[in-house]
Amino acid sequence: MTFRKKLWMTLFIFVLLAVGSAFGLSYTLYEKLYVESVKDELKAAAENLSDDYKGGELNAAFVERVGWFSEKSPFEAFAVHNPRELAACIPYEADYETLIGPEEREKLLENKMIEETGYSERFDRQIISVIYPLLDDKQLKGILYLYIPLERIDELVSSLILFWAAGAAMLTAVLLYGGMRWTRHVVKPLEEMKGAAVRLSKGDYMARVPAESKDEFGQLARTFNEMAEAIQKENEQRKTFLATVSHELRTPLSYIKGYSEAMINGIGRPKQQLSIIQREAARMERLVNDLLELIRLDSNKMNIEKTFLPLADLVYRTVDTFRLKHDRFALDIDEETIVYGDEDRLSQVMTNIIDNAVRYSQKNKPIYITLRQEKDQVKWIVRDIGAGMPEEEIPKVTNQFYRINKARTREDGGSGLGLSIVKQIVERHGGELNIQSEAGVGTTVTVTLPALIEEGEET
Structure with a gap:
């Protein structure tokens, strides 16, 4: 996988994590803010209604007041004399024993509120309800029942769908554009170095890369340029060295060749010519020995016995x-x-x-x-x-x-x-x-x- 693809993969994973986090946050806010706030309002409404109950049997005025509250508030509320009537009033199917069992009845007699949550096919959503006892001298004279169908999370945001869609489209476009620019910016120095390295490997020792930035890529580019300059210098030295060696050997060889040919052809003074040939051969021997010595030193192969x-x-x-x-x-x-x-x-x-x-x-x-x-x-x-x-x-x-x-x-x-x-x-x-x-x-x-x-x- 290329570095560019890795960057794109990183960006894609980042977007997925961001979207997933947004959905997780949405559900958290739904539960903590919306659902909890509805429960608190429902409990507060039940407590306020119970304050109007003055004891004794439930009278028509109290029942009418609860009905009036039900019409004016977002909650459905009603009062019943007998808890067994409750099963006929709730918006989802449940029998009396399911709603108010022995444990729930004990709570009501202790003047404690009961919270219920259930699913209503009628409303096609969850229902939150509270059952509040109406006590007189520790006797259960009636109950208040309040409930409200919860808005679904998709319904809460339905009015924002277009806004979210437009925002998501804009965000995606910005991320894609920014991601392309950012990826190109990050990858460009590496691609330049790759191209320069290929040129260098093919013998173009003038290959260099821009090194204006102060970050790690800039440092890498400067290091690459220093390496290229060192290779170029070494190559030039090698060429100079080979040319000089060739020149140094050519002179004694030309002497040796010239005087040996003259001797073969019977031209000149043989003794003097042999002396010159011997001198030039000794020069070549010294040069070759010095070259071997220098090569051993340069390659750290010279044995130093201290x-x-x-x-x-x-x-x-x-x-x-x-x-x-x-x-x-x-x-x-x-x-x-x-x-x-x-x-x-x-x-x-x-x-x-x-x-x-x-x-x-x-x-x-x-x-x-x-x-x-x-x-x-x-x-x-x-x-x-x-x-x-x-x-x-x-x-x-x-x-x-x-x-x-x-x-x-x-x-x-x-x-x-x-x-x-x-x-x-x-x-x-x-x-x-x-x-x-x-x-x-x-x-x-x-x-x-x-x-x-x-x-x-x-x-």
Whole structure:
């Protein structure tokens, strides 16, 4: 069942409940207001008539007065000397014993009124009656009998049938019109979201839905739009990534193809050509390895095996691997620093950052490396004096395949993925990567990691 049908079903049930409640209320009002009020008036009339009885045998004057009252009031009333005469006077069939049995007679002798309700075929309706005793010195000298046929509930409202019919027609029309408008208003955002979702599933990543309202539908629409924007952005990044990978692989492949064909045809210097082929193959290998590393990080499939690690030893070992390329390092190392991390991954971080510093620093200038603990953080800082970069480039250098100087980086064999991988590894260790740089001055890279705090030590 669609949501629209559910709304209509809800509205239909609501109307049924409203109509049923109206009928229930009508019958309740009929019983409580009309019937009870008639009974009260009937009792009051009988009591008033009995006040004119002064005792002794019923005289003609009293009987005539009761008859006069019967003609002038809505009630039928008469007085009889003998209760047995009552069966001949009532408007429905009943014998004396049915009307006044031993129990009823006791009530009359106690000067108590008797109420009776019965159905009259003559009037085709219910009859309410009262029997009131006329006592003299505790002797029953006669009775007053008053009755009135009750109006049926349909007769009470017969004069209002046209009004009710017109009102019901108008109410139904209003409910139908309002229900259609309300249903359309409620369902419209969902239908728009359904249509946008279908478009999105077919590759239309520009699909959006209006989100002006402040209610739950508006919140849902805004959430949908945010999701669509994220999917669109991810799709654009995927396209850019694939295009960049294709471009990065095309260059070394063209070198390898070109020089291999030249060697086959006996053109050029084979030794130099083989050197170029080997260099480009190594570049492709590094690129593929970096891509696999990045994919594992993005999919959270990279295995991070953390241990308690003295970071100073790792810094010393990493620096030693670069001394043949750059022999001037200024080290300020706190050898007591301990972190909880993956040695291989953190070595990868240090290698990449120091490699960049060696590439872009001046050969005769030192590279400053600092390792220190500040409260609950360990900071590893690498500062070089060299090319640096413009301030607007800094946020981009951790993007995949981003290069400031593309030609120079390709010559040096970089894939443009190193800092993107570094950033993810640092974040997987609960740390932070910060880069500060100034063109022509140099670059400072700070890796902040959680320190291992001994129990009881203040932070």
